[in-house]
Every structure is written in C-alpha cells, then in structure tokens.
Amino acid sequence: MNKKSITSPILGERFLRVEHPSGLTILLCPMEGYSTAYAMFSAKVGSIDTTFKTQREEDFVEVPAGIAHFLEHKMFECDDGDAFAKYAKTGASANAFTSFDRTAYLFSCTGNFRESLEILLDFVSRPYFTPETVQKEQGIIGQEIRMYDDDPGWRSLFNLLGALYHVNPVRLDIAGTTESIAQITSDLLYRCYHTFYSLGNMVLTVAGNFRPEEVLETADKILRKGEEVRIQWRKAEEPREVAAPYVEQSLSVSTPLFQLGFKGEAGDSLTNLRRQVVDEILLEILCGESSPLYRRLYDSGLINGTFEYEVLAGRDYLCCMYGGESREPKKVREAICQEARRMAAEGIDPDAFRRCKKSTYGRYIGMFSRVESVASLMMGAYFAGLENMYELLDYVRDLTLPELETRLREDLDPRYSALSVVNPA
C-alpha cells in the first residue's frame, strides 16, 4: 500500500494519502482534541454528467436531468434494508448530497466509528434498484423539486445559469424536473452506477477523531478491486457569449431578488480551482463589504445586508456571482459592470489587494478548523487534481497583482454577464 504524508508548515498539521490496493485513494486527517469523526465517500459525478460512455460501450448515453441526485437517494436502499436503519444501530448522523460535479455519502459520529465506516463503504459499493423502489422515490424527489420551485434564491440561481450557458449542463437543476425524473429507470441507474462508482473515480476522506489503521483495516475488509473504468464525456460546445443577458420570474416574495453572473474563462478542474480562489479575492475587492462600491450601493439603498458573492467552479464552468435583494437590480448590474470596466482600465488598488488577500488568508485558515470542512476540502482538492490541499493557503499568500488583473479581464468581463431577477408576484 502506497502511503504518503502531506504537511503544512503554516498550520503545523498533516494528512495521509493512501493508495489502497482496491484502487481507491484514501485521505486521512486525524485531528487532535476533537470528539467527532467525519467521513465522506464521494464519487466524481454530479448533475453535469449527462452524456457519457466507458470503454465497455459503443455509444454515448444521454441520461435524464437529475439522475445523479436520484441515484444518491436510491443508494440508501439495499437488498438487506435501508442504510439509515443500519446507521441507527451505531448512532452516527448520516447524510448525502449531490452537487454539479460530485456526489458524497457521509456520516459524523462520536463513537462506533469502525462500524459506521463499514456501513458506509458497504452500502455505497452495493447498488440495489427495482422498478418499484424507483417509482416510490419519484414521489419523494418530486416533493423535493416542488420545494425548490418555491425557493426564490434557488430559482434565481438556476435562472441565471440558464441565462449564462447555452448548452453546458451546469444550467440544469441538480434534482432535474418532475418530467425528467419520470424517465429514470432502474436500468439507467445501473448504467450510471457502473460508470461512475468505480473506486478509481471515487475518494474516501476522513477527518477528526479516528485512527488511520481503523480506516485501512475496514477498507481491506470491504473493498474489492474491480475492473478499471475509463469514462468519456461528450463535451458540450459552449460559446463564450451568454445565452441571454436578462431573465426574470415572479414568485411570492416581498422584494425582488437578483443574481448577477459573469461567465468566466473556464479551464480544466485544477485551473478552475485556482481561478476560484483568485476570483473570490477579486469579487471582494470589486464589491465586497470593504470596497467603496459596496458602500455607494448600500448608502443609496440599492443593496442591503443580504448582498453576497460566490464563485462557482468545476469541470468546464466558472462563474462569478453577486446576489441579494434589491428594488433596482438593473442599477446594481450597471454599477458593478462599470466598476469592473474601470478597474480593468485603471488597475487594481494595491492597498485593497493587500488587505483582501490578508482577509482571505484568514478565512482559509478557518476552513482547516472544522472536521467537516477538512473532509470536504480533501475531497474537493483531490477531485480537482490538487494533491496537497494546503497549497490553497500558498495560492492566497503568493498571489500577485498581475495575476489578479488577468483574472479580472477574463472572468469579470461585463460583455459575458447576465442578470436574473425574481420579482414579487
């Protein structure tokens, strides 16, 4: 078994990377003094994986939107009972989530760690779907979709992604639609499973209160090496231009909500991870709470305390977003775009750069202080192709002004922006 210890001189901490004989990579970060152990068994598959094949198949398959999320729900059902019922015997708190590009099964526990880990590795390794159980789940997920239909923040985000992207599947709602999930069958679920849930396409990350030997012994017991699966995606030919500069919808809300998005220059996953770090600093400098523009917008009543920013990045997509409540979202868009153009022409204030770098550095230290965020970070960095997650701190510390200015021109170009508004009905 190939083991490697990766350390951070800044934090004085380390984690262990193990290449398990089953083909699974295991990342382990014991954290002294914590009561909780947090384990995530994740597959590199999400809502963007809509058209794919492996070396076993001749043709690409196009699957209904929302299938990765549906699969996540269905994995909890096993031929020998429900996974939650098994966790009930250990006391672990278990959950799972599906995002654009990953699916994670997780638990946190303060005791019976080995037993809970065994349950996790076992149920994710053994798919069990029947037409009856698939039909039952359509009712439950149908209600989940209806819940999100009423969520103004969620709607404004997905309307924005639909406006920014023509064909990139990041534009699709993660849970799909009631129509798309009606097309899901147990056969399609098996095909997705056998494509994406091979151990070479997964990672196990554990942080907190546990001993590495417990994990490795459990992995030896449960995991078996399978056939190597080579996944091919049909990449959507996404133009640089946005699909629509403006989109709106009416819902029962009190004041309009908006999301303003800039479609960035997407590279591969690792490039996008680095760009995400840099772009977050950029968004803070441009219109974070410490910026003059934020102050102008706030003082003129155009934005309020709900205003925030976020960078969304993964395979083939990168976008920078500002959002919140505003009575005049179009004026907010104008002001932010104008400031982006001004900064691109006049350069970024070096003092703001230094300050925001410092605050981001502090924020990143924070990500290493909770068991759940350490386990997530190890997983995210691994899937992006970054071997050493601590390098994120170095990215921030070593960032230069010219690099930031390049990102400003490429990722915050107003020509590639779109505005999504949810108006009161």
Next chain:
Amino acid sequence: MSQELNRAELAEGVSFTSIRDRKFKHNYISISLLTPLEEETVTANAILPYLLRRGSKNCPDFTKLEQTLCELYGASLSADVGKTGGYQLLTCSIVGIDDRFALEGESVSAGCARLLGEILLQPNIIDGAFPEEDFRLEQQNLIDTIQADINDKRAYTVNQCRALMNEGSPLAIPKYGWVEKAREITPQAAAERYARLIDTAKVEIFFVGCGSPDGAREEFSRLFGALDRHPVPFRLPPIVEKAGAVKEKTVEMEIAQSKMAMGFRTGALADKKQMDAAKLMSYLYGGSPFSRLFVHVREEKSLCYYCAARFDSVTGVMLVDIGVERENQPAARAAILEQLSAVAAGDFTDEELESARRAYVNSLRSVPDGLSSLEGWYLAQILRGSRLTPEEEAQDIAQVSREQVIAAAGAVTLDTVFFLASKPGEPEKEEESHE
C-alpha cells in the same frame, strides 16, 4: 476535561463565560443583551444590532470598519436578533483567527475584543441620536427583513404556527417586530432604546476559543464597570402544559408546494426527568432519518420530502412540519397524528428507542467541536440556571426509560395547525422573459 467553563460577574447583570480549548484555531466572542419581548419596544430594539454594526464613535465609517476587519485577517463581525422563551436576544459577535497564525505577529484577538467593545459600548450617537443617514438605511433594511419572512415558506409556516399558538402572550411577538412600528422609530428613539437596554438588559458575554480569555475579560470588565446599571430580573415564563380546542388557520399563496406546521403542548415538564423524556420522545417521533415520521410518512407513504419534529425545551412546544401537495394534506395530518398515538401506545420497538437515544447522544457529544455550538449550548444552560455539560446531559438521556417515553408522548396535545396552501389548480408554469 479539556473544556473548562469559567464564569465571572463583571458588573451588575453582566456575566462573562469562557471556554478554552486549544484544538481550535479561532477565538469567538459574543455579547448578548436579553430583554423581555414587549409589543411596544420589540421593533425599536431590533434595529439596534444593525445600527451598532454600522460603526462606532472611534470608527464611524462603515468602509473603514470593514477594512479594519480585513486587517484582522478577515475577522467576522456579526449583528443578530433572536428570541428565546419570552425574551428578545440582541447579539453582536466577532470571530477571528488565533494570534499564532498572524503573518506579521499582530495580536488579532486583542484587536477583535477591542473592536467588539467599541461597537457595543461606544456607539456613534451624537446629541442623543444615531446619524440620520445610517438610521434611514437600517430602518428600511429592518422593514425589508420583516417583510422578507414570506420568502422562506418553510420558516414562514413554522413562525405563523408559533404565533397562532401563543396568541396574546409575549411568545407570539415576532423577533423583528412589525413594519408599522418600524416606520415610527426615529434616530432619537433608537438612541433612547439603546441607553435603556444598556442600563436594564441581562448581558451574557461568551469567549470560546483557543486563546486566553483574560484580555477580553479585562476589556469588558473595564467597559461595563464604568456603568451604573439597573438590570431587570430575568425570569423565563412558565410553560403552557396542555392545549385547549385545536386552533386552525389556512392561508393560500401562489406556491408550488403546500406546507403544514402542527404545534403541540408536551405536558408538565416540572423536573429534569420529564424534560429528558420529552426530548428523547421527540427524537424517536421525528428527529432522525429512522424516526417514526421519516419512516412512516416519507418512506412508506411517499407523501413528502421532509416531515420532522423539533422540541423547544424553553417553551415546551413540539412542532412538526411537512411540505406536501395540497390534496395530500388531510392524509399527512392523519399519518402524523397516527404516529404520535403509536408512540403513546408504546407501539415501538426497543431497538427504535435505542436508535433514537444513540442519535441524540451522538449529537450531544458533537457539541464540543464547534465554537458556536458550544456558545449556544451553554447560553441555553445558563438561561435556565444550569451548567450541565453535553456529556452530563448524555448521561441523563441514557437513564430515560421506555415507560417515561410513553408517558411523555401520552402527555402531548395538539394545539394548533397552520396550513400554507397552494392556490387550487395547477400553479402557473414559471413565466420567464428575456430582455
């Protein structure tokens, strides 16, 4: 035990609680002012944390304040309004990285304590009033916040149920107050409210983190020591034990999914044993993915995505909420009540009870791993005059018997049903338009 709790009285009605644990990388300080929920004052109180967050006498400029926070490695300064029992909680807090991570040897923790002290106790009040411009903005923001309670339909339904359940009592008063009252506040009135609260509120200061709390304690001791305070005695209102006739209300809205919240009274919780039994019972009933509600209402009947129970030990209220299709509401309601009757009839296995117990104990033992979960835990303990650790609570939960759980479920009575119904007929498909 690595987490020793220290508590000191800094001034009359001002307590400082510290929990130090070297595993953390941050230090967190919060100051909460507790004041009775009253119709006349609740709205003007609610604006104060946000007004204070705009800046202090020493740093009246919001942008400069934010830049100072950047220099403190992105320390996060928050203002918040909450409520517990019949009290409104006005909180200002700050969290920053420990000094050992500062790249240039600065003392982040001292900077954070000083800033928080200035924000709370040296506000930018000039001639008895907050600055007009800051005030107008925060007044509008408060109005927006009050009105935005319909945006989150699940939270809205729960809030409406609670308000209906407690009609006529302080518990029904919304934590941000009312729009009409918000319009009436003036910069002078806000300053007067501030002075009154600093004089009379119960003040709870928390320091949780890896660093030494000494600096913060000295800072707040000095600041509060300079005041001549007249705190109002703190008393949580008694619990309503039993429901009368069931109160029902239905409101229609243009939504895709209907929501229902059911409020229950849980009987006399006179001693700790009854309280523990009620907590464990609500876990068994609807607190986990293997609870009665999850397994029988969601998984077996496929009626919903969520259906859960939560118990508030301060008010003795258990609340069940569900997102459901309008036409399925009667079936959901019947199923929820049926599961409660099953628990009261002892129609559950020992294994189910032990599962609920394990899950609850697991959540208790996770409390010491988070700064804010520690603060939340001990603040709740202190307000009820206790100092119980999560581990001690876990040991108490281990003692609850099957009979006690059955008795706890038997004491539950349905008080209120609030139903947020989608307008009849298929909701219109989203209208999207492009510019």
